[in-house]
Amino acid sequence: MNNIMVLGNIVLIPGYMTDDRLWDDMVEPLQRHGGVLTFAQLDQGESMDDMAERIIKCCPPTFALLGFSMGGYIARKIVQRIPERVTSLILAATSSRADSEQQQRTKASAADAVTPHSYNGLSNVSLGYSLHQDRSRDPALLQRLKGMGQRLGYDVFVRQSRLDRNADTDLLAKIHCPTLIIAAKNDRMRSLQESEELQENIPGAELRVIENCGHMIPLEQPAKFCEEMIGWLNNR
Known part of the structure:
Protein backbone atom coordinates (compact mmCIF):
# COMPACT_ATOMS: atom_id res chain seq x y z
CA MET A 1 0.00 0.00 0.00
CA SER A 100 -31.38 31.86 -24.01
CA GLU A 101 -32.49 35.28 -25.24
CA GLN A 102 -33.91 35.92 -21.78
CA GLN A 103 -30.59 35.06 -20.11
CA GLN A 104 -28.78 37.36 -22.53
CA ARG A 105 -31.21 40.21 -21.84
CA THR A 106 -30.97 39.73 -18.08
CA LYS A 107 -27.17 39.92 -18.10
CA ALA A 108 -27.11 42.89 -20.47
CA SER A 109 -29.65 44.73 -18.32
CA ALA A 110 -27.58 44.07 -15.20
CA ALA A 111 -24.51 45.51 -16.92
CA ASP A 112 -26.48 48.57 -18.03
CA ALA A 113 -27.91 49.14 -14.56
CA VAL A 114 -24.61 49.92 -12.82
CA THR A 115 -21.87 52.49 -13.17
CA PRO A 116 -18.22 52.34 -12.08
CA HIS A 117 -19.26 54.26 -8.97
CA SER A 118 -22.36 52.23 -8.07
CA TYR A 119 -20.97 48.74 -8.73
CA ASN A 120 -20.33 46.79 -5.51
CA GLY A 121 -20.28 43.17 -6.63
CA LEU A 122 -23.26 40.99 -7.48
CA SER A 123 -26.45 41.33 -5.46
CA ASN A 124 -27.22 38.98 -2.58
CA VAL A 125 -30.37 37.90 -4.43
CA SER A 126 -28.47 36.72 -7.51
CA LEU A 127 -25.69 35.22 -5.39
CA GLY A 128 -28.21 33.40 -3.20
CA TYR A 129 -29.80 31.84 -6.26
CA SER A 130 -26.44 30.25 -7.11
CA LEU A 131 -26.45 28.38 -3.77
CA HIS A 132 -28.51 25.49 -2.41
CA GLN A 133 -31.89 26.88 -1.41
CA ASP A 134 -31.23 26.10 2.26
CA ARG A 135 -27.97 28.10 2.17
CA SER A 136 -29.11 30.96 -0.04
CA ARG A 137 -28.83 33.43 2.87
CA ASP A 138 -25.66 32.00 4.42
CA PRO A 139 -23.72 35.18 5.27
CA ALA A 140 -20.28 33.58 5.02
CA LEU A 141 -20.92 32.07 1.59
CA LEU A 142 -22.57 35.23 0.30
CA GLN A 143 -19.62 37.35 1.45
CA ARG A 144 -17.10 35.02 -0.20
CA LEU A 145 -19.00 35.25 -3.47
CA LYS A 146 -19.56 39.00 -3.24
CA GLY A 147 -15.88 39.55 -2.42
CA MET A 148 -14.81 37.86 -5.64
CA GLY A 149 -17.08 40.12 -7.68
CA GLN A 150 -15.83 43.19 -5.83
CA ARG A 151 -12.19 42.27 -6.44
CA LEU A 152 -12.78 41.66 -10.16
CA GLY A 153 -14.52 45.01 -10.43
CA TYR A 154 -16.87 46.90 -12.70
CA ASP A 155 -15.01 46.53 -16.02
CA VAL A 156 -14.76 42.75 -15.69
CA PHE A 157 -18.44 42.56 -14.66
CA VAL A 158 -19.52 44.41 -17.80
CA ARG A 159 -17.25 42.33 -20.08
CA GLN A 160 -18.29 38.98 -18.62
CA SER A 161 -21.98 39.94 -18.62
CA ARG A 162 -21.81 40.65 -22.35
CA LEU A 163 -19.93 37.49 -23.37
CA ASP A 164 -21.61 35.26 -25.94
CA ARG A 165 -22.05 31.69 -24.72
CA ASN A 166 -22.58 29.87 -27.98
Missing part, protein backbone atom coordinates in the same frame (compact mmCIF):
# COMPACT_ATOMS: atom_id res chain seq x y z
CA ASN A 2 2.87 2.38 -0.78
CA ASN A 3 1.27 3.75 -3.93
CA ILE A 4 1.19 7.54 -3.71
CA MET A 5 -1.21 9.44 -5.91
CA VAL A 6 0.51 12.14 -7.94
CA LEU A 7 -2.11 14.14 -9.77
CA GLY A 8 0.39 16.30 -11.64
CA ASN A 9 -0.47 19.52 -13.46
CA ILE A 10 -4.03 20.79 -13.11
CA VAL A 11 -5.32 24.02 -14.67
CA LEU A 12 -8.41 25.41 -12.93
CA ILE A 13 -10.77 27.78 -14.75
CA PRO A 14 -13.32 29.59 -12.55
CA GLY A 15 -16.80 30.76 -13.54
CA TYR A 16 -18.66 34.02 -14.03
CA MET A 17 -17.41 36.72 -11.64
CA THR A 18 -15.29 34.32 -9.59
CA ASP A 19 -11.53 34.30 -9.11
CA ASP A 20 -8.77 32.20 -7.49
CA ARG A 21 -10.55 32.32 -4.15
CA LEU A 22 -13.21 30.00 -5.57
CA TRP A 23 -10.73 27.15 -5.05
CA ASP A 24 -9.57 28.03 -1.52
CA ASP A 25 -11.06 24.93 0.11
CA MET A 26 -9.78 22.61 -2.62
CA VAL A 27 -6.14 23.70 -2.85
CA GLU A 28 -4.81 21.74 0.14
CA PRO A 29 -6.44 18.39 -0.74
CA LEU A 30 -5.36 18.63 -4.38
CA GLN A 31 -1.79 19.60 -3.48
CA ARG A 32 -1.62 16.87 -0.84
CA HIS A 33 -2.30 14.36 -3.62
CA GLY A 34 0.41 15.78 -5.85
CA GLY A 35 -1.58 18.37 -7.75
CA VAL A 36 0.49 21.19 -9.25
CA LEU A 37 -2.09 23.92 -9.70
CA THR A 38 -2.34 26.70 -12.27
CA PHE A 39 -5.12 29.22 -11.60
CA ALA A 40 -6.56 30.58 -14.83
CA GLN A 41 -7.67 34.22 -14.88
CA LEU A 42 -10.82 35.54 -16.56
CA ASP A 43 -10.24 39.24 -15.88
CA GLN A 44 -8.98 39.95 -19.40
CA GLY A 45 -10.39 39.20 -22.82
CA GLU A 46 -13.30 40.45 -24.91
CA SER A 47 -14.56 36.98 -25.87
CA MET A 48 -14.35 33.40 -24.66
CA ASP A 49 -12.02 32.62 -27.56
CA ASP A 50 -9.74 35.42 -26.40
CA MET A 51 -9.86 34.12 -22.82
CA ALA A 52 -8.99 30.61 -24.02
CA GLU A 53 -5.97 31.89 -25.96
CA ARG A 54 -4.74 33.87 -22.94
CA ILE A 55 -5.05 30.83 -20.64
CA ILE A 56 -3.17 28.57 -23.07
CA LYS A 57 -0.15 30.90 -22.82
CA CYS A 58 0.02 30.22 -19.07
CA CYS A 59 -0.50 26.43 -19.16
CA PRO A 60 2.18 23.78 -18.54
CA PRO A 61 3.15 21.46 -21.42
CA THR A 62 0.55 18.84 -20.46
CA PHE A 63 -2.19 19.09 -17.86
CA ALA A 64 -5.59 18.04 -16.56
CA LEU A 65 -8.14 20.79 -17.16
CA LEU A 66 -11.00 21.75 -14.84
CA GLY A 67 -13.66 24.18 -16.04
CA PHE A 68 -16.37 25.37 -13.66
CA SER A 69 -19.64 26.86 -14.97
CA MET A 70 -18.69 29.52 -17.56
CA GLY A 71 -15.17 28.12 -17.31
CA GLY A 72 -16.47 24.89 -18.81
CA TYR A 73 -17.18 26.64 -22.11
CA ILE A 74 -13.66 28.07 -22.13
CA ALA A 75 -12.14 24.71 -21.15
CA ARG A 76 -13.72 23.08 -24.19
CA LYS A 77 -12.32 25.81 -26.44
CA ILE A 78 -8.87 25.01 -25.04
CA VAL A 79 -9.33 21.29 -25.76
CA GLN A 80 -10.35 22.16 -29.33
CA ARG A 81 -7.14 24.16 -29.79
CA ILE A 82 -4.53 21.98 -28.06
CA PRO A 83 -6.02 18.47 -27.66
CA GLU A 84 -2.56 16.89 -27.52
CA ARG A 85 -1.72 18.79 -24.32
CA VAL A 86 -4.92 18.15 -22.31
CA THR A 87 -4.57 14.77 -20.57
CA SER A 88 -8.04 14.81 -19.00
CA LEU A 89 -11.02 17.15 -18.73
CA ILE A 90 -13.33 17.87 -15.80
CA LEU A 91 -16.47 19.92 -16.43
CA ALA A 92 -18.40 21.06 -13.35
CA ALA A 93 -21.83 22.72 -13.14
CA THR A 94 -21.75 23.66 -16.80
CA SER A 95 -23.54 23.17 -20.10
CA SER A 96 -23.05 23.05 -23.85
CA ARG A 97 -26.22 25.06 -24.51
CA ALA A 98 -26.23 28.67 -25.62
CA ASP A 99 -27.70 31.29 -23.32
CA ALA A 167 -23.78 26.28 -28.08
CA ASP A 168 -21.06 23.73 -28.82
CA THR A 169 -23.02 20.48 -28.47
CA ASP A 170 -22.15 19.61 -32.07
CA LEU A 171 -18.43 19.74 -31.21
CA LEU A 172 -18.52 17.52 -28.12
CA ALA A 173 -17.92 14.31 -30.10
CA LYS A 174 -14.48 15.68 -31.03
CA ILE A 175 -13.33 15.57 -27.39
CA HIS A 176 -11.26 12.40 -27.04
CA CYS A 177 -9.49 12.84 -23.71
CA PRO A 178 -10.94 11.14 -20.59
CA THR A 179 -13.75 13.40 -19.34
CA LEU A 180 -15.58 13.68 -16.03
CA ILE A 181 -18.82 15.65 -15.68
CA ILE A 182 -19.69 16.83 -12.16
CA ALA A 183 -23.21 18.11 -11.48
CA ALA A 184 -24.96 19.35 -8.35
CA LYS A 185 -28.31 17.80 -7.42
CA ASN A 186 -29.84 21.11 -6.32
CA ASP A 187 -28.31 23.43 -8.93
CA ARG A 188 -30.90 26.08 -9.84
CA MET A 189 -28.72 27.58 -12.60
CA ARG A 190 -27.77 24.48 -14.59
CA SER A 191 -30.10 21.50 -14.86
CA LEU A 192 -29.04 17.89 -14.45
CA GLN A 193 -30.26 17.38 -18.01
CA GLU A 194 -27.56 19.76 -19.25
CA SER A 195 -24.88 17.68 -17.53
CA GLU A 196 -26.42 14.50 -18.97
CA GLU A 197 -26.21 16.05 -22.46
CA LEU A 198 -22.48 16.61 -21.95
CA GLN A 199 -22.00 13.04 -20.73
CA GLU A 200 -24.00 11.58 -23.63
CA ASN A 201 -22.20 13.55 -26.33
CA ILE A 202 -18.57 13.36 -25.15
CA PRO A 203 -17.20 9.90 -25.98
CA GLY A 204 -16.64 7.81 -22.83
CA ALA A 205 -17.49 10.66 -20.43
CA GLU A 206 -18.51 9.81 -16.87
CA LEU A 207 -21.04 11.71 -14.76
CA ARG A 208 -21.05 12.25 -10.99
CA VAL A 209 -23.87 14.02 -9.14
CA ILE A 210 -23.15 15.70 -5.80
CA GLU A 211 -26.05 15.69 -3.35
CA ASN A 212 -27.16 18.59 -1.13
CA CYS A 213 -25.43 21.18 -3.28
CA GLY A 214 -26.31 24.18 -5.39
CA HIS A 215 -24.41 25.62 -8.34
CA MET A 216 -21.35 26.73 -6.36
CA ILE A 217 -19.90 23.26 -5.81
CA PRO A 218 -16.32 24.40 -4.99
CA LEU A 219 -17.65 26.52 -2.09
CA GLU A 220 -20.59 24.38 -0.96
CA GLN A 221 -19.15 20.86 -1.19
CA PRO A 222 -15.38 21.19 -1.71
CA ALA A 223 -14.52 17.94 0.09
CA LYS A 224 -16.93 15.91 -2.04
CA PHE A 225 -15.78 17.72 -5.18
CA CYS A 226 -12.15 16.83 -4.38
CA GLU A 227 -13.07 13.25 -3.53
CA GLU A 228 -14.76 12.73 -6.90
CA MET A 229 -12.03 14.53 -8.81
CA ILE A 230 -9.04 12.89 -7.09
CA GLY A 231 -10.54 9.40 -7.29
CA TRP A 232 -11.30 9.80 -10.97
CA LEU A 233 -7.93 11.30 -11.87
CA ASN A 234 -6.12 8.56 -9.92
CA ASN A 235 -7.95 5.94 -11.99
CA ARG A 236 -6.74 7.49 -15.22
Whole structure:
Protein backbone atom coordinates (compact mmCIF):
# COMPACT_ATOMS: atom_id res chain seq x y z
CA MET A 1 0.00 0.00 0.00
CA ASN A 2 2.87 2.38 -0.78
CA ASN A 3 1.27 3.75 -3.93
CA ILE A 4 1.19 7.54 -3.71
CA MET A 5 -1.21 9.44 -5.91
CA VAL A 6 0.51 12.14 -7.94
CA LEU A 7 -2.11 14.14 -9.77
CA GLY A 8 0.39 16.30 -11.64
CA ASN A 9 -0.47 19.52 -13.46
CA ILE A 10 -4.03 20.79 -13.11
CA VAL A 11 -5.32 24.02 -14.67
CA LEU A 12 -8.41 25.41 -12.93
CA ILE A 13 -10.77 27.78 -14.75
CA PRO A 14 -13.32 29.59 -12.55
CA GLY A 15 -16.80 30.76 -13.54
CA TYR A 16 -18.66 34.02 -14.03
CA MET A 17 -17.41 36.72 -11.64
CA THR A 18 -15.29 34.32 -9.59
CA ASP A 19 -11.53 34.30 -9.11
CA ASP A 20 -8.77 32.20 -7.49
CA ARG A 21 -10.55 32.32 -4.15
CA LEU A 22 -13.21 30.00 -5.57
CA TRP A 23 -10.73 27.15 -5.05
CA ASP A 24 -9.57 28.03 -1.52
CA ASP A 25 -11.06 24.93 0.11
CA MET A 26 -9.78 22.61 -2.62
CA VAL A 27 -6.14 23.70 -2.85
CA GLU A 28 -4.81 21.74 0.14
CA PRO A 29 -6.44 18.39 -0.74
CA LEU A 30 -5.36 18.63 -4.38
CA GLN A 31 -1.79 19.60 -3.48
CA ARG A 32 -1.62 16.87 -0.84
CA HIS A 33 -2.30 14.36 -3.62
CA GLY A 34 0.41 15.78 -5.85
CA GLY A 35 -1.58 18.37 -7.75
CA VAL A 36 0.49 21.19 -9.25
CA LEU A 37 -2.09 23.92 -9.70
CA THR A 38 -2.34 26.70 -12.27
CA PHE A 39 -5.12 29.22 -11.60
CA ALA A 40 -6.56 30.58 -14.83
CA GLN A 41 -7.67 34.22 -14.88
CA LEU A 42 -10.82 35.54 -16.56
CA ASP A 43 -10.24 39.24 -15.88
CA GLN A 44 -8.98 39.95 -19.40
CA GLY A 45 -10.39 39.20 -22.82
CA GLU A 46 -13.30 40.45 -24.91
CA SER A 47 -14.56 36.98 -25.87
CA MET A 48 -14.35 33.40 -24.66
CA ASP A 49 -12.02 32.62 -27.56
CA ASP A 50 -9.74 35.42 -26.40
CA MET A 51 -9.86 34.12 -22.82
CA ALA A 52 -8.99 30.61 -24.02
CA GLU A 53 -5.97 31.89 -25.96
CA ARG A 54 -4.74 33.87 -22.94
CA ILE A 55 -5.05 30.83 -20.64
CA ILE A 56 -3.17 28.57 -23.07
CA LYS A 57 -0.15 30.90 -22.82
CA CYS A 58 0.02 30.22 -19.07
CA CYS A 59 -0.50 26.43 -19.16
CA PRO A 60 2.18 23.78 -18.54
CA PRO A 61 3.15 21.46 -21.42
CA THR A 62 0.55 18.84 -20.46
CA PHE A 63 -2.19 19.09 -17.86
CA ALA A 64 -5.59 18.04 -16.56
CA LEU A 65 -8.14 20.79 -17.16
CA LEU A 66 -11.00 21.75 -14.84
CA GLY A 67 -13.66 24.18 -16.04
CA PHE A 68 -16.37 25.37 -13.66
CA SER A 69 -19.64 26.86 -14.97
CA MET A 70 -18.69 29.52 -17.56
CA GLY A 71 -15.17 28.12 -17.31
CA GLY A 72 -16.47 24.89 -18.81
CA TYR A 73 -17.18 26.64 -22.11
CA ILE A 74 -13.66 28.07 -22.13
CA ALA A 75 -12.14 24.71 -21.15
CA ARG A 76 -13.72 23.08 -24.19
CA LYS A 77 -12.32 25.81 -26.44
CA ILE A 78 -8.87 25.01 -25.04
CA VAL A 79 -9.33 21.29 -25.76
CA GLN A 80 -10.35 22.16 -29.33
CA ARG A 81 -7.14 24.16 -29.79
CA ILE A 82 -4.53 21.98 -28.06
CA PRO A 83 -6.02 18.47 -27.66
CA GLU A 84 -2.56 16.89 -27.52
CA ARG A 85 -1.72 18.79 -24.32
CA VAL A 86 -4.92 18.15 -22.31
CA THR A 87 -4.57 14.77 -20.57
CA SER A 88 -8.04 14.81 -19.00
CA LEU A 89 -11.02 17.15 -18.73
CA ILE A 90 -13.33 17.87 -15.80
CA LEU A 91 -16.47 19.92 -16.43
CA ALA A 92 -18.40 21.06 -13.35
CA ALA A 93 -21.83 22.72 -13.14
CA THR A 94 -21.75 23.66 -16.80
CA SER A 95 -23.54 23.17 -20.10
CA SER A 96 -23.05 23.05 -23.85
CA ARG A 97 -26.22 25.06 -24.51
CA ALA A 98 -26.23 28.67 -25.62
CA ASP A 99 -27.70 31.29 -23.32
CA SER A 100 -31.38 31.86 -24.01
CA GLU A 101 -32.49 35.28 -25.24
CA GLN A 102 -33.91 35.92 -21.78
CA GLN A 103 -30.59 35.06 -20.11
CA GLN A 104 -28.78 37.36 -22.53
CA ARG A 105 -31.21 40.21 -21.84
CA THR A 106 -30.97 39.73 -18.08
CA LYS A 107 -27.17 39.92 -18.10
CA ALA A 108 -27.11 42.89 -20.47
CA SER A 109 -29.65 44.73 -18.32
CA ALA A 110 -27.58 44.07 -15.20
CA ALA A 111 -24.51 45.51 -16.92
CA ASP A 112 -26.48 48.57 -18.03
CA ALA A 113 -27.91 49.14 -14.56
CA VAL A 114 -24.61 49.92 -12.82
CA THR A 115 -21.87 52.49 -13.17
CA PRO A 116 -18.22 52.34 -12.08
CA HIS A 117 -19.26 54.26 -8.97
CA SER A 118 -22.36 52.23 -8.07
CA TYR A 119 -20.97 48.74 -8.73
CA ASN A 120 -20.33 46.79 -5.51
CA GLY A 121 -20.28 43.17 -6.63
CA LEU A 122 -23.26 40.99 -7.48
CA SER A 123 -26.45 41.33 -5.46
CA ASN A 124 -27.22 38.98 -2.58
CA VAL A 125 -30.37 37.90 -4.43
CA SER A 126 -28.47 36.72 -7.51
CA LEU A 127 -25.69 35.22 -5.39
CA GLY A 128 -28.21 33.40 -3.20
CA TYR A 129 -29.80 31.84 -6.26
CA SER A 130 -26.44 30.25 -7.11
CA LEU A 131 -26.45 28.38 -3.77
CA HIS A 132 -28.51 25.49 -2.41
CA GLN A 133 -31.89 26.88 -1.41
CA ASP A 134 -31.23 26.10 2.26
CA ARG A 135 -27.97 28.10 2.17
CA SER A 136 -29.11 30.96 -0.04
CA ARG A 137 -28.83 33.43 2.87
CA ASP A 138 -25.66 32.00 4.42
CA PRO A 139 -23.72 35.18 5.27
CA ALA A 140 -20.28 33.58 5.02
CA LEU A 141 -20.92 32.07 1.59
CA LEU A 142 -22.57 35.23 0.30
CA GLN A 143 -19.62 37.35 1.45
CA ARG A 144 -17.10 35.02 -0.20
CA LEU A 145 -19.00 35.25 -3.47
CA LYS A 146 -19.56 39.00 -3.24
CA GLY A 147 -15.88 39.55 -2.42
CA MET A 148 -14.81 37.86 -5.64
CA GLY A 149 -17.08 40.12 -7.68
CA GLN A 150 -15.83 43.19 -5.83
CA ARG A 151 -12.19 42.27 -6.44
CA LEU A 152 -12.78 41.66 -10.16
CA GLY A 153 -14.52 45.01 -10.43
CA TYR A 154 -16.87 46.90 -12.70
CA ASP A 155 -15.01 46.53 -16.02
CA VAL A 156 -14.76 42.75 -15.69
CA PHE A 157 -18.44 42.56 -14.66
CA VAL A 158 -19.52 44.41 -17.80
CA ARG A 159 -17.25 42.33 -20.08
CA GLN A 160 -18.29 38.98 -18.62
CA SER A 161 -21.98 39.94 -18.62
CA ARG A 162 -21.81 40.65 -22.35
CA LEU A 163 -19.93 37.49 -23.37
CA ASP A 164 -21.61 35.26 -25.94
CA ARG A 165 -22.05 31.69 -24.72
CA ASN A 166 -22.58 29.87 -27.98
CA ALA A 167 -23.78 26.28 -28.08
CA ASP A 168 -21.06 23.73 -28.82
CA THR A 169 -23.02 20.48 -28.47
CA ASP A 170 -22.15 19.61 -32.07
CA LEU A 171 -18.43 19.74 -31.21
CA LEU A 172 -18.52 17.52 -28.12
CA ALA A 173 -17.92 14.31 -30.10
CA LYS A 174 -14.48 15.68 -31.03
CA ILE A 175 -13.33 15.57 -27.39
CA HIS A 176 -11.26 12.40 -27.04
CA CYS A 177 -9.49 12.84 -23.71
CA PRO A 178 -10.94 11.14 -20.59
CA THR A 179 -13.75 13.40 -19.34
CA LEU A 180 -15.58 13.68 -16.03
CA ILE A 181 -18.82 15.65 -15.68
CA ILE A 182 -19.69 16.83 -12.16
CA ALA A 183 -23.21 18.11 -11.48
CA ALA A 184 -24.96 19.35 -8.35
CA LYS A 185 -28.31 17.80 -7.42
CA ASN A 186 -29.84 21.11 -6.32
CA ASP A 187 -28.31 23.43 -8.93
CA ARG A 188 -30.90 26.08 -9.84
CA MET A 189 -28.72 27.58 -12.60
CA ARG A 190 -27.77 24.48 -14.59
CA SER A 191 -30.10 21.50 -14.86
CA LEU A 192 -29.04 17.89 -14.45
CA GLN A 193 -30.26 17.38 -18.01
CA GLU A 194 -27.56 19.76 -19.25
CA SER A 195 -24.88 17.68 -17.53
CA GLU A 196 -26.42 14.50 -18.97
CA GLU A 197 -26.21 16.05 -22.46
CA LEU A 198 -22.48 16.61 -21.95
CA GLN A 199 -22.00 13.04 -20.73
CA GLU A 200 -24.00 11.58 -23.63
CA ASN A 201 -22.20 13.55 -26.33
CA ILE A 202 -18.57 13.36 -25.15
CA PRO A 203 -17.20 9.90 -25.98
CA GLY A 204 -16.64 7.81 -22.83
CA ALA A 205 -17.49 10.66 -20.43
CA GLU A 206 -18.51 9.81 -16.87
CA LEU A 207 -21.04 11.71 -14.76
CA ARG A 208 -21.05 12.25 -10.99
CA VAL A 209 -23.87 14.02 -9.14
CA ILE A 210 -23.15 15.70 -5.80
CA GLU A 211 -26.05 15.69 -3.35
CA ASN A 212 -27.16 18.59 -1.13
CA CYS A 213 -25.43 21.18 -3.28
CA GLY A 214 -26.31 24.18 -5.39
CA HIS A 215 -24.41 25.62 -8.34
CA MET A 216 -21.35 26.73 -6.36
CA ILE A 217 -19.90 23.26 -5.81
CA PRO A 218 -16.32 24.40 -4.99
CA LEU A 219 -17.65 26.52 -2.09
CA GLU A 220 -20.59 24.38 -0.96
CA GLN A 221 -19.15 20.86 -1.19
CA PRO A 222 -15.38 21.19 -1.71
CA ALA A 223 -14.52 17.94 0.09
CA LYS A 224 -16.93 15.91 -2.04
CA PHE A 225 -15.78 17.72 -5.18
CA CYS A 226 -12.15 16.83 -4.38
CA GLU A 227 -13.07 13.25 -3.53
CA GLU A 228 -14.76 12.73 -6.90
CA MET A 229 -12.03 14.53 -8.81
CA ILE A 230 -9.04 12.89 -7.09
CA GLY A 231 -10.54 9.40 -7.29
CA TRP A 232 -11.30 9.80 -10.97
CA LEU A 233 -7.93 11.30 -11.87
CA ASN A 234 -6.12 8.56 -9.92
CA ASN A 235 -7.95 5.94 -11.99
CA ARG A 236 -6.74 7.49 -15.22
